[in-house]
Amino acid sequence: MKNRFAFQPRYFLFWLAYFVTAKAAFLLYHTTRTVTLSPATVTRVFGYGLRLDASATAYLCLVPFLLFSVGSLLGPKFPLERLLRFFTAVAGVVVATITVADLELYRAWGFRLDATPLQYLSTPQEAAASAGTAPVLLLLGAFAGLLLLGWGLYQKIVGRLPALPAGFGRGRAALAGLLYLLLLVVPLRGGLQQIPVNQSDVYFSSVPFANHAAVNVPWNVVNSLFLQNAGPNPYQFMADSTAQRLVQPLYAPAPADTTTLLRTRRPNVLFIILESFTGKLVGHLGGEAGVTPTLDSLARTDISFRNIYAAGDRSQKGLVALLSGYPNQPATSIIKYPRKTERLPHLARVLRGQGYSTAYYHGGELAFANMKSYLVTAGYERLTERADFAPRDQNSKWGAHDHVLLQRMLQELPRQRPPFFVTAFTLSSHEPFDVPMRTRFPGIDEASRFRNSVYYTDHVLGQFLNKARLQPWWQNTLVVLVADHGHPQPGDTPNHAPEKFRVPLLLTGGALRPTAQGRSISTFGSQTDVAATLLRQLQLPASNFRWSRDLLAPAPTAWPGGLAFYCFTDGFGVVTPAGAVTYDNVARQIIERDATVQAAQLRFGKAYEQLSFTDFLRK
Secondary structure, eight states, X not given: OOOGGGHHHHHHHHHHXXXXXXXXXXXXXXXXHHTTSOHHHHHHHHHHHHHHHHHHHHHHHHHHHHHHHHHHHHOTTSOHHHXXXXXXXXXXXXXXXXXXHHHHHHHHHSSOOOSGGGGGTTXXXXXXXXXXXXXXXXXXXXHHHHHHHHHHHIIIIIOSOOOOOTTOOHHHHHHHHHHHHHHTHHHHTTSSSSSOOOGGGGOOOSSHHHHHHHSOHHHHHHHHHHOOSOSSOTTOOSOHHHHHHHHGGGGOOOOXXXXXXXXXXXXXXXXXXXXXXXXXXXXXXXXXXXXXXXXXXXXXXXXXXXXXXXXSSSHHHHHHHHHHOOOOOSSSOGGXXXXXXXXXXXXXXXXXXXXXXXXXXXXXXXXXXXXXXXXXXXXXXXXXOGXXXXXXXXXXXXXXXXXXXXXXXXXXXXXXXSSEEEEEEOXXXXXXXXXXXXXXXXXXXXXXXXXXXXXXXXXXXXXXXXXXXXXXGGGGEEEEEEESOOOSTTTTOOTTOHHHHEEEEEEESTTBOGGGTTEEEEEEEEGGGHHHHHHHHTTOOOTTOTTOOOTTSOOOTTSTTBOEEEEETTEEEEEETTXXXXXXXTTTEEEEEOTTOOHHHHHHHHHHHHHHHHHHHHO
8 A cells, every 4th residue: 555655755756657658748749850860869758857857746746735734634534645646637727738839839930938828818719829839639639638648647656645643643644744835845946056047058959959958948938938138137148348348349420421222312112021921931132942933033133131130039029120120139139018019110200200291001910919008009091800890801821812912002001191100011922822823833731832832922012012013102102111121930949040040121112212223232240231221212210129220231240241230039140251150158169169169159140139129128
């Protein structure tokens, strides 16, 4: 017969075994990456991950251990075993749900599940659409398997609660249970060391996937919920004065005589943001040929920027980078904090102050990822979103497809008071890539469906521009075309790789001077630089956009070919003509570095990360 006072250690062992099994499930689900690891590395995944697994186990044991002490004190009338089993069942379902969600989200996002999905709870339909390409049956099978496995482990390791030994008083039993509760402090904080366990303690490899596999996902989710980004700065690499000295030259004031590409000082501005348009599918950027014929044609006849990188890897992050010229944050997004976004500069606000009328178009729900609060703060006079389209036109899982969106703009732009600043955000090239057109590129895999969705949006964009050129407002309009972020497909590009972040940026429209036609800009830059570049062309000050520089001005002497900084969870990359370097903030080590990259480039990246996050904390 099992001893009653071995119940708590057995319960702890049950959850620990469950988390180890979940880790094995993660490695099995990502077999194509796991097989690239040596057997010794796989073993270390489990060994190093054990500290976080034990910490997560200790947190889950707090309530049961407390119940055990209370139940021992109150005696047989207290439904102790029933409460313990109920708690374990609920916790088991929650942990299994988190574990299964992480399996697929890691494939799409490249980082272990944290609090990020909570941004999408207000728009569950859009969140479900994001998962449209997931293997639902496989994931449901994994969920059921984890629940059955948990039940089997509980029966085998824990079993039923033994009665108190004869003559053993309730007070002594409660005291023994309380002792086990107090002992949880050791695994909860990851040992007896001065600093409690954190994510970096399980990082042991130069291979990001191996480090990520060692992380305990429920622990990671809860930890990210408690991190409120109020400080101190976790990216403090050097003295702030040193960081300022390294970063400031990139944003030195540009000469006043920047080349003017526009025929008029106050043109209309049509700012079109293209969902997930990765440079890997853009021919004029060296990507696959034939996927974006409209963009490639514009690159030959108008103005194209060849070395632009997204500031981050999510739509809401791209929105802030483009419209506010503001850097992204590695493990959060400023758009989650309306109090902070109120303090950001906005292109719409600046231009509205110059007499521009403003409008924003999107076929989906603007509440998604808290974008609406950001746009309202920006001062857009009119917002058009999913609910504003007729039900028959909401023909995408996200809302209205891009051809519907662009057609509506074509109808309404003649009624927009000039000069206008109109922003449009496409959506059809977002997962699940269900576009209303005949298949152009064969294949049912994710890369093929994504490729077809990009082709569709490029095609309907071309139709829109052809019709727009016939409108009276066209001759006085500048059109900005830029992506919100890149994409891991095609090629399942690693989360940190620079090719995932390279995006197109083009200028077209009747407001361009004839002498600007066919111009190619090779300067390296970021999405954050679009704001200052646009304002300088409109002969407006851009001093409030302190993280944005004019891409058409001479490059700073410190970085003669320009520079692009981007961040991902949880690291950053810096790209220059010399090459790229990527850095893991948790492991505090380089992920990849081109042989031609100097140490100064990495040092700049650390300084930029430090200063930009300090600025975020102070907002």
